[in-house]
Amino acid sequence: MMTKKIGFIGLGLIGGSIAKAVRQYFPEYELLAFDKSKETLALAVQEGTIHTSCSSIDENFRGCAYIFLCAPIAYNTAYLSQLKDFVGSECILTDVGSVKSSIHEEIIQLGLEENFIGGHPMAGSEKSGFVNSKPVLIENAYYILTPSAKVSPAKVDAYREFVTALKALPVVLDYEEHDYVTGTISHLPHIIASSLVNFVRDTDTKDELMKNLAAGGFKDITRIASSSPVMWQQICLKNKKNISQILEDYIGVLQEAKKAVDEGAEGELYSLFEDSKDYRDSMPNSSAGPIKKSFALYCDIIDEAGGIATIATILASNNISIKNIGIIHNREFEEGVLRIEFYDGPSSNKAAELLKKYRYIVYEV
Ligand SMILES: NC(=O)C1=CN([C@@H]2O[C@H](COP(=O)(O)OP(=O)(O)OC[C@H]3O[C@@H](n4cnc5c(N)ncnc54)[C@H](O)[C@@H]3O)[C@@H](O)[C@H]2O)C=CC1
Numbered sequence: 001m002m003t004k005k006i007g008f009i010g011l012g013l014i015g016g017s018i019a020k021a022v023r024q025y026f027p028e029y030e031l032l033a034f035d036k037s038k039e040t041l042a043l044a045v046q047e048g049t050i051h052t053s054c055s056s057i058d059e060n061f062r063g064c065a066y067i068f069l070c071a072p073i074a075y076n077t078a079y080l081s082q083l084k085d086f087v088g089s090e091c092i093l094t095d096v097g098s099v100k101s102s103i104h105e106e107i108i109q110l111g112l113e114e115n116f117i118g119g120h121p122m123a124g125s126e127k128s129g130f131v132n133s134k135p136v137l138i139e140n141a142y143y144i145l146t147p148s149a150k151v152s153p154a155k156v157d158a159y160r161e162f163v164t165a166l167k168a169l170p171v172v173l174d175y176e177e178h179d180y181v182t183g184t185i186s187h188l189p190h191i192i193a194s195s196l197v198n199f200v201r202d203t204d205t206k207d208e209l210m211k212n213l214a215a216g217g218f219k220d221i222t223r224i225a226s227s228s229p230v231m232w233q234q235i236c237l238k239n240k241k242n243i244s245q246i247l248e249d250y251i252g253v254l255q256e257a258k259k260a261v262d263e264g265a266e267g268e269l270y271s272l273f274e275d276s277k278d279y280r281d282s283m284p285n286s287s288a289g290p291i292k293k294s295f296a297l298y299c300d301i302i303d304e305a306g307g308i309a310t311i312a313t314i315l316a317s318n319n320i321s322i323k324n325i326g327i328i329h330n331r332e333f334e335e336g337v338l339r340i341e342f343y344d345g346p347s348s349n350k351a352a353e354l355l356k357k358y359r360y361i362v363y364e365v
Pocket residue numbers: 009010011012013014015034035036037040070071072073075096097098099120121122123124125126127128129130228231
């Protein structure tokens with residue numbers, strides 16, 4: 001069997017998830033890692049995710065087919081000069097950072113362009129650390145590749161195939177375009193979420209009415225405010241130019257909204273919400289995105305003891321695994337409805353068909 005050595009620097013949420021996916025799909029590969037947290041490395045060895053834990057970037061990294069840089073972005077860039085000696089001609093050096101220009105610039109400086117293909121799995125969560133990592137995190141998620149100008153097409157093809165084998169969806173982009181696009185769809189939303197949460201904290205009443213009354217909508221758009229502070233600090237520092245421009249443009253949009261409110265401009269206010277509804281509704285639920293897609297359906301349940309158990313039994317006896325199940329209450333479903341999440345689209349479709357056959361009212365989303 002063909003074995004390869006894969007190295008990781010940083011084995012947290014993303015590094016850990018990729019390592020676990022490699023372990024799952026290429027069990028014969030040899031995995032090694034360096035992380036500043038000794039506990040993380042010990043756990044990864046104990047769980048059988050990696051074979052070798054390294055106390056620094058050392059000789060172990062020589063001969064790797066892939067080296068994944070998965071620490072916060074400023075550290076990834078800083079480690080390149082230490083890594084350089086261990087990067088052989090066949091090695092594909094890659095990262096998973098949310099910003100690409102800074103690492104590409106350092107790669108050019110160090111003459112590592114023939115080896116470097118930037119990477120960015122558009123998957124993750126507000127959680128962090130190896131303990132939260134899982135192979136399914138990158139499954140069906142877009143995985144952006146930003147090849148250096150001098151890397152061979154053969155290496156790009158090999159990396160693309162590797163990403164596909166890990167069940168992610170490779171997309172090749174220019175690194176500068178990557179930073180503008182992710183600046184808008186990922187970095188700006190994180191800044192909005194965090195500043196909105198802080199705004200509520202700073203303007204709340206003495207008895208914290210806002211904190212206690214905050215409803216689903218507020219929680220939906222601020223989930224990501226619980227993300228790793230060091231990671232987002234570094235993203236803002238490294239994608240400064242794009243984020244500054246995007247914030248300026250977005251503040252202009254907010255000012256227009258304020259003007260419409262100040263002037264009681266009925267038409268403008270209606271359009272604001274109608275346009276956003278149309279565009280948001282046109283985003284396919286099944287497309288992969290920064291927020292990992294979910295395969296869920298909603299189902300009315302008969303209000304009697306054992307209602308959930310009956311549905312779970314129907315699904316289990318048809319070999320459909322449930323990822324998550326629970327009753328939700330919101331304005332859309334005032335009476336409460338059962339939300340059932342599945343691991344993939346086909347399971348969700350099969351479950352919907354089956355439950356309809358049993359005369360359940362099913363809402364597919
Ligand atoms: N969290 C997310 O949703 C996503 C994160 N990313 C990128 O992935 C990278 C890692 O993020 P996460 O895995 O979420 O973070 P994390 O905090 O879960 O993991 C980072 C890991 O790096 C280690 N580390 C920190 N500083 C280090 C250093 N100086 N030397 C060696 N190891 C060090 C930590 O001990 C930890 O195990 C970042 O560059 C981020 O931009 C990319 C896509 C999604």
